[in-house]
Amino acid sequence: xxxxxxxxxxxxxxxxxxxxxxxxxxxxxxxxxxxxxxxxxxxxxxxxxxxxxxxxxxxxxxxxxxxxxxxxxxxxxxxxxxxxxxxxxxxxxxxxxxxxxxxxxxxxxxxxxxxxxxxxxxxxxxxxxxxxxxxxxxxxxxxxxxxxxxxxxxxxxxxxxxxxxxxxxxxxxxxxxxxxxxxxxxxxxxxxxxxxxxxxxxxxxxxxxxxxxxxxxxxxxxxxxxxxxxxxxxxxxxxxxxxxxxxxxxxxxxxxxxxxxxxxxxxxxxxxxxxxxxxxxxx
Amino acid sequence: xxxxxxxxxxxxxxxxxxxxxxxxxxxxxxxxxxxxxxxxxxxxxxxxxxxxxxxxxxxxxxxxxxxxxxxxxxxxxxxxxxxxxxxxxxxxxxxxxxxxxxxxxxxxxxxxxxxxxxxxxxxxxxxxxxxxxxxxxxxxxxxxxxxxxxxxxxxxxxxxxxxxxxxxxxxxxxxxxxxxxxxxxxxxxxxxxxxxxxxxxxxxxxxxxxxxxxxxxxxxxxxxxxxxxxxxxxxxxxxxxxxxxxxxxxxxxxxxxxxxxxxxxxxxxx
Numbered sequence: 001x002x003x004x005x006x007x008x009x010x011x012x013x014x015x016x017x018x019x020x021x022x023x024x025x026x027x028x029x030x031x032x033x034x035x036x037x038x039x040x041x042x043x044x045x046x047x048x049x050x051x052x053x054x055x056x057x058x059x060x061x062x063x064x065x066x067x068x069x070x071x072x073x074x075x076x077x078x079x080x081x082x083x084x085x086x087x088x089x090x091x092x093x094x095x096x097x098x099x100x101x102x103x104x105x106x107x108x109x110x111x112x113x114x115x116x117x118x119x120x121x122x123x124x125x126x127x128x129x130x131x132x133x134x135x136x137x138x139x140x141x142x143x144x145x146x147x148x149x150x151x152x153x154x155x156x157x158x159x160x161x162x163x164x165x166x167x168x169x170x171x172x173x174x175x176x177x178x179x180x181x182x183x184x185x186x187x188x189x190x191x192x193x194x195x196x197x198x199x200x201x202x203x204x205x206x207x208x209x210x211x212x213x214x215x216x217x218x219x220x221x222x223x224x225x226x227x228x229x230x231x232x233x234x235x236x237x238x239x240x241x242x243x244x245x246x247x248x249x250x251x252x253x254x255x256x257x258x259x260x261x262x263x264x265x266x267x268x269x270x271x272x273x274x275x276x277x278x279x280x281x282x283x
Numbered sequence: 284x285x286x287x288x289x290x291x292x293x294x295x296x297x298x299x300x301x302x303x304x305x306x307x308x309x310x311x312x313x314x315x316x317x318x319x320x321x322x323x324x325x326x327x328x329x330x331x332x333x334x335x336x337x338x339x340x341x342x343x344x345x346x347x348x349x350x351x352x353x354x355x356x357x358x359x360x361x362x363x364x365x366x367x368x369x370x371x372x373x374x375x376x377x378x379x380x381x382x383x384x385x386x387x388x389x390x391x392x393x394x395x396x397x398x399x400x401x402x403x404x405x406x407x408x409x410x411x412x413x414x415x416x417x418x419x420x421x422x423x424x425x426x427x428x429x430x431x432x433x434x435x436x437x438x439x440x441x442x443x444x445x446x447x448x449x450x451x452x453x454x455x456x457x458x459x460x461x462x463x464x465x466x467x468x469x470x471x472x473x474x475x476x477x478x479x480x481x482x483x484x485x486x487x488x489x490x491x492x493x494x495x496x497x498x499x500x501x502x503x504x505x506x507x508x509x510x511x512x513x514x515x516x517x518x519x520x521x522x523x524x525x526x527x528x529x530x531x532x533x534x535x536x537x538x539x540x541x542x543x544x545x546x547x548x549x550x551x552x553x
Contacts, residue, residue, distance in 0.1 A: 174374065175378075177371070178369065184392045192388070273378055
């Protein structure tokens with residue numbers, strides 16, 4: 001076949017591989033939007049499943065309207081206040097939950113008797129579906145930021161707590177004995193051996209805990225609030241504005257990805273002392 | 284100075300209760316008496332699994348003996364032995380500190396000012412041949428380099444007694460001989476008392492003033508002492524080839540052999 005070698009060379013250029021990874025990822029996104037558009041547009045295709053041409057759009061939204069809603073939010077600037085509220089809630093929940101988790105994790109790990117007494121309660125609290133506390137927090141702390149932060153804290157706390165607990169338990173006995181021989185006091189052992197070891201476990205779970213702080217904030221907003229992205233979704237759902245609901249979901253997804261990326265940056269800065277895959281093993 | 288030995292283990296017995304069954308006891312060391320004079324280099328050899336590390340942990344004050352006691356320069360020891368530095372068999376560097384921060388950790392714990400500690404730390408890194416490696420983390424260093432960092436970390440505190448638990452066991456033979464020579468150099472500069480634990484008889488003889496032979500475990504105790512009168516300074520690689528060395532080796536090995544076989548037979552039964 002004439003030109004087949006040219007075709008092959010062209011294919012070699014665009015075949016899926018490490019180089020064209022991003023292009024294919026973007027292509028997939030575009031493809032999803034196109035399929036979404038084609039299947040929901042009232043005019044493009046005759047209704048395949050629903051008896052009414054507008055029903056598909058009613059249930060699944062229309063990507064063009066979703067995107068224009070997003071555009072309007074940013075163009076008018078009204079979204080920033082809501083995003084800011086959600087971000088503040090996430091950050092507060094993350095920091096407060098982490099501090100409590102570290103302090104109580106250290107305390108229980110270094111005090112076996114206390115930990116033995118509290119063990120069933122900790123297990124119980126962890127097993128409890130804590131999202132269900134949201135209405136109680138709303139009653140206690142009102143519909144403002146505080147109730148969302150409280151919900152996020154209950155989610156973040158246990159992740160951090162269990163990691164710190166584990167981190168202290170897993171301190172190498174050699175490192176500990178060495179520090180003692182070098183003259184470390186109990187306080188210095190806490191500061192220079194237990195804490196760094198525990199923090200390495202906390203950082204390892206950073207993606208999880210930031211993600212859950214975010215979940216706590218959004219779910220809290222969704223269950224009752226006066227601002228935040230979860231609030232926008234709640235309002236839109238109340239009037240069956242499915243396009244705005246989807247716009248909110250897309251916004252939250254993008255926001256979560258950015259948050260995850262920032263966490264990755266922080267992690268890489270703080271964990272220079274840990275070998276990466278391919279380097280030597282951790283001692 | 285008094286004539287009291289730098290370190291004296293007096294009739295030390297260590298019995299461990301099994302965690303699963305407290306009625307089942309294991310006596311690792313029984314009635315062990317070892318004295319180390321100030322400035323003396325003592326090697327302790329014994330078959331594997333005979334409780335050598337247990338003895339050293341007792342001397343360091345990390346482990347309280349079930350019976351007997353430890354005296355440090357004549358004073359009974361309670362708690363961690365402040366006069367001693369301990370070089371562990373396994374890696375014991377803090378992985379979250381770089382080499383320099385590891386070396387100066389002890390000074391930091393003692394409240395030495397930061398600038399002073401860093402100056403001393405860099406000096407010690409140079410002395411163990413790691414100048415310029417201060418900002419590397421332990422995982423970025425080879426096994427031999429990590430051992431040098433550990434050595435600097437211990438020696439920077441200028442301990443009067445140095446406890447070493449098979450510190451070079453994990454190193455390849457060339458690195459090991461280098462490290463042994465470096466250790467002898469550093470030791471001869473300011474004679475500390477050294478207790479050097481090893482299962483390698485050649486290493487024990489090459490380094491020490493005196494070799495203590497332990498019996499096979501359990502209920503380990505010293506069964507022989509041999510004065511090593513080889514001339515110093517020594518080169519550990521060359522001294523192994525001298526007839527004097529070989530004679531000592533034969534003599535001590537003769538005393539050890541039975542215990543080694545006993546320990547081996549016991550391990551096979553388990």
